[in-house]
Amino acid sequence: MQYNVIILVLDTLRRDSIYPYNQQLDTPNVKKLVNDSTVFPNPVSPAAWTLPAHGSIFTGKYPSKSGIHENIDDIADFSYLMDSYEGKTMSEVFSENGYNTYSYSQNNLIGSDTGFSRGFRANIHTKNEFEDRNTRLLSNYNKILQKWGGDSKSTLKSIIKNKDPFDFGKSYLQMKIDTSWLKRADMTNKGGSATIENIGQRGLEEPFFLFVNLMEMHDPHDFRSLKISWQDSVFGEAYKLSKFRKEIFDSYIKAGIGLDSLISKLLKMLKDKDYLKNTIITVTSDHGQSIFEENHYYGHGNFLLDKIIHVPLILRLPNAKKIPVEKKYQSTSKLYEFIPQLAMEGVNYDSLSDNLCFSEVYGSMDKDIIKYRNSRNFQTKFDKLNSITKAVYSDEYKLVLDLTHGYVDEFKKNGKPIAVNEHKEKFSEMAGEIETFSWNEDLKYPT
Amino acid sequence: MVELELESKESIGKIVIKDALKRFKSPTVVWSGGKDSTVVLDLVMKVANEIGKKIPPVLFIDHGDHFQETWDMLNKYTKEWNLKLVIAKNEKVINAVDDGKIKLSDIGNENIAEARKIGFTGDVFPYSLDTDVGNHLLKTVAMNQTIRKYNFDALFTGIRWDENAARSTERFFSERENPPHTRIHPILLFRERDIWDYMFKYNLPIHPKYREGYRSIDGIRDSTKTSDKPAWEQDLEGTKERAGRSQDKEGMMEKLRKMGYM
Numbered sequence: 001m002q003y004n005v006i007i008l009v010l011d012t013l014r015r016d017s018i019y020p021y022n023q024q025l026d027t028p029n030v031k032k033l034v035n036d037s038t039v040f041p042n043p044v045s046p047a048a049w050t051l052p053a054h055g056s057i058f059t060g061k062y063p064s065k066s067g068i069h070e071n072i073d074d075i076a077d078f079s080y081l082m083d084s085y086e087g088k089t090m091s092e093v094f095s096e097n098g099y100n101t102y103s104y105s106q107n108n109l110i111g112s113d114t115g116f117s118r119g120f121r122a123n124i125h126t127k128n129e130f131e132d133r134n135t136r137l138l139s140n141y142n143k144i145l146q147k148w149g150g151d152s153k154s155t156l157k158s159i160i161k162n163k164d165p166f167d168f169g170k171s172y173l174q175m176k177i178d179t180s181w182l183k184r185a186d187m188t189n190k191g192g193s194a195t196i197e198n199i200g201q202r203g204l205e206e207p208f209f210l211f212v213n214l215m216e217m218h219d220p221h222d223f224r225s226l227k228i229s230w231q232d233s234v235f236g237e238a239y240k241l242s243k244f245r246k247e248i249f250d251s252y253i254k255a256g257i258g259l260d261s262l263i264s265k266l267l268k269m270l271k272d273k274d275y276l277k278n279t280i281i282t283v284t285s286d287h288g289q290s291i292f293e294e295n296h297y298y299g300h301g302n303f304l305l306d307k308i309i310h311v312p313l314i315l316r317l318p319n320a321k322k323i324p325v326e327k328k329y330q331s332t333s334k335l336y337e338f339i340p341q342l343a344m345e346g347v348n349y350d351s352l353s354d355n356l357c358f359s360e361v362y363g364s365m366d367k368d369i370i371k372y373r374n375s376r377n378f379q380t381k382f383d384k385l386n387s388i389t390k391a392v393y394s395d396e397y398k399l400v401l402d403l404t405h406g407y408v409d410e411f412k413k414n415g416k417p418i419a420v421n422e423h424k425e426k427f428s429e430m431a432g433e434i435e436t437f438s439w440n441e442d443l444k445y446p447t
Numbered sequence: 448m449v450e451l452e453l454e455s456k457e458s459i460g461k462i463v464i465k466d467a468l469k470r471f472k473s474p475t476v477v478w479s480g481g482k483d484s485t486v487v488l489d490l491v492m493k494v495a496n497e498i499g500k501k502i503p504p505v506l507f508i509d510h511g512d513h514f515q516e517t518w519d520m521l522n523k524y525t526k527e528w529n530l531k532l533v534i535a536k537n538e539k540v541i542n543a544v545d546d547g548k549i550k551l552s553d554i555g556n557e558n559i560a561e562a563r564k565i566g567f568t569g570d571v572f573p574y575s576l577d578t579d580v581g582n583h584l585l586k587t588v589a590m591n592q593t594i595r596k597y598n599f600d601a602l603f604t605g606i607r608w609d610e611n612a613a614r615s616t617e618r619f620f621s622e623r624e625n626p627p628h629t630r631i632h633p634i635l636l637f638r639e640r641d642i643w644d645y646m647f648k649y650n651l652p653i654h655p656k657y658r659e660g661y662r663s664i665d666g667i668r669d670s671t672k673t674s675d676k677p678a679w680e681q682d683l684e685g686t687k688e689r690a691g692r693s694q695d696k697e698g699m700m701e702k703l704r705k706m707g708y709m
Contacts (some may be wrong), residue, residue, distance in 0.1 A: 436533055
C-alpha cells in the first residue's frame with residue numbers, strides 16, 4: 001500500500017485565520033475539505049519563520065537539533081544549512097521508497113538555493129512577483145534609511161555630503177515603481193492559483209509526494225503594510241501604523257478567505273485526475289503573523305508569540321477517513337515520521353499529539369537594526385531581538401525564556417499571563433524542560 | 448582466556464563516550480538504577496566533566512512496577528549528582544491495568560498497532576515485562592515516545608556482549624530508525640564481574656536488591672532472586688545472570704530488539 005501524499009504549506013497562515021479554527025469564515029470549499037478531514041486542535045510550529053520551520057517539517061527535528069536556524073553571532077548564509085544536514089529529509093525518505101517527488105514552491109527560501117531540493121525529482125520555483133517586488137521594495141527602503149537617513153532634511157544633507165544623488169535616485173525610483181505596482185496589484189492573489197494550474201498541467205506520476213508552498217498569506221496584505229518591516233514594528237517606526245491594525249488585519253483575513261478558491265482548485269484537480277481516493281492531503285503552515293496584537297509587533301520571525309507559532313493542521317485521508325485526535329499539542333516537526341507512516345504503513349492513529357512541545361528562535365536575522373539606534377529604548381529592544389529564545393508548552397501552560405539574558409518573556413496559563421512566584425513549581429518544572437531539551441547549550445536561565 | 452584489564456575496558460568505554468558527546472547534539476543516558484546503567488552513567492559523568500560538557504539528561508523508563516528502592520535511588524542520586532531526569536512512561540497502558548491484566552481495547556490505537564507489530568494477536572495480555580507484548584509496550588514504546596518528544600539523537604545504554612546471544616553482536620554505535628537515533632554502547636566489553644569490580648572500585652551506589660540476592664533487577668513481578676547471597680558473591684561465571692527473566696528465552700530478546708528494545 002502506497003498512498004500519494006500532498007503537503008500544502010500555506011506560508012504565514014496563522015491558526016485563527018482558517019476554518020474551522022475560526023468558525024466565522026465563510027469558506028465553503030475549506031469547510032468541505034475540513035468535513036472530510038481530521039483537524040488537530042493545537043498544532044505548534046517549532047520556529048517563527050520560514051526556513052527553520054520548513055527545516056523541522058523536512059527533518060523531523062527542532063531547529064537546534066537539525067542545525068537549520070538563524071544564528072545570533074552572524075548573518076547566516078542559509079544556503080548551506082539544509083545541504084549540510086546529515087540525516088534523511090522527508091523527501092529523501094519518500095524518494096527512496098519509490099515515490100515520485102515534486103516540490104512547487106513560491107517561497108525563495110524553500111528551493112534549490114537553500115538545499116530544499118534534496119530528495120525531489122522535480123523542483124519548480126513558481127514565480128511570485130509579489131515576493132520579488134516586496135523584497136526589492138524593503139531592501140531599497142532599508143538602504144535609503146540606512147545610507148541617507150529617515151527624513152527628507154537628513155537625506156538631502158547626506159546626499160550632498162556624500163555626492164551620490166544618482167545612487168539615491170536609482171533606489172528611490174525603484175522603490176516608487178515597486179510601491180506603485182504593489183499598490184495596484186490584487187494582494188489576495190500572489191500566484192497560488194497559477195501554481196496549482198501548473199501542477200495540473202505538468203501532471204503527477206503515482207505514487208507521488210507533492211510539496212507545495214503558497215505565499216498568499218505572506219505580507220504585504222494591504223498597501224499600508226507595504227513599507228512596514230518587522231524591524232520597524234520593533235523599533236517604534238511602525239507604531240503609528242498600528243492605528244491601521246484593523247484595516248491590515250481585515251486584509252489579512254481577506255487573503256485567508258481567498259484561500260477558499262485555491263483549495264477548491266486543488267480538490268477539483270485531484271478529483272478530475274482521480275487522485276482523491278488515494279491521496280493524503282496535509283494542510284498546514286510554517287508560521288503565523290503577529291498583526292500588532294502583542295507589543296505592537298507586526299510580522300514573524302523573532303518572537304515566539306502565539307499568533308506566530310500557532311499554526312493550523314488539517315489532514316485529509318483517502319476516502320475521508322478520520323482518526324481520533326487528542327487535545328494535546330502537535331509539533332509540526334512530527335509530520336516527518338507521521339506522514340510517511342500514514343502513507344506507507346497505513347497507520348490509523350494520532351502519534352503527533354503530546355503534552356509537551358517546544359519552539360525556538362536563535363536571534364535576529366538582520367543586523368541592519370543598528371540604524372534605529374536613536375529610537376526609544378533601543379538597547380532593550382536590540383537585546384530582545386538578539387536573543388536565543390525558547391518556548392515550551394506543557395498541559396495548559398506556556399513558558400517563554402530569553403536564554404541570552406535570563407529573562408522570562410512569557411508565562412501563561414490558558415493564554416493568560418500568570419505570576420512566576422504564584423506558580424513556582426510549574427515554572428521550575430517547565431524551565432527544567434527547556435534545560436533538558438537544550439543540553440550543552442551555553443544559556444542563561446532566570447534565577 | 449586472555450581478557451582485557453578492567454582499566455582498559457574503562458578506557459575504551461570512555462573513548463566511545465567522548466566521541467559520542469562530541470558528535471551528538473542531544474544525547475540521553477538510559478538509567479534504571481541497576482548496576483550496568485549506573486556504570487554507564489558514572490562513565491558518562493566522568494567524561495563530560497573531563498571534556499567540559501554538561502551531563503546529558505537521564506532517561507528512566509517507568510513501567511509502573513518498580514521496587515521502592517529503585518525510586519529511592521533515583522530520587523537520591525538525581526539530586527546528589529544534579530541530573531536532569533526524564534521519565535518515559537506509557538500512561539495509556541499502565542492506566543489500563545486491571546487485576547494484573549491489560550485489555551487491548553483500553554490502550555488506544557497507537558498501542559494496539561504496536562502490539563500487532565510485535566505479533567500479538569489476542570485481546571488481553573498480562574501486566575508483565577516478561578511477555579514480548581508487555582515489554583514492548585511498557586518499555587520500548589514509552590522510550591520511543593520520549594525520544595520523539597525531546598528530539599534525542601543518541602541513547603547511552605548499558606548492554607553487554609556477555610548478557611545474551613542477541614546482544615553479543617552489537618557495536619559501539621548502532622543506528623536505529625523510527626525514531627531515527629543512534630544507540631551508544633560503552634560497556635559492551637564489560638563482563639558481569641567487571642561491572643561489580645567497577646562498582647566497588649569507584650564506590651558507586653548499589654541497588655539494595657542486589658545485596659538480597661537479585662542479579663538482575665527490573666519489574667517487581669518479574670524479578671526473582673537467584674540466591675540468598677549478594678549478587679557479586681554468586682557464581683557469576685558458572686550460572687546465567689538473567690536466569691529468572693523470560694525476556695532472555697530463546698528468540699524473545701532478538702524479537703524485542705528488532706522492535707527497538709535495548
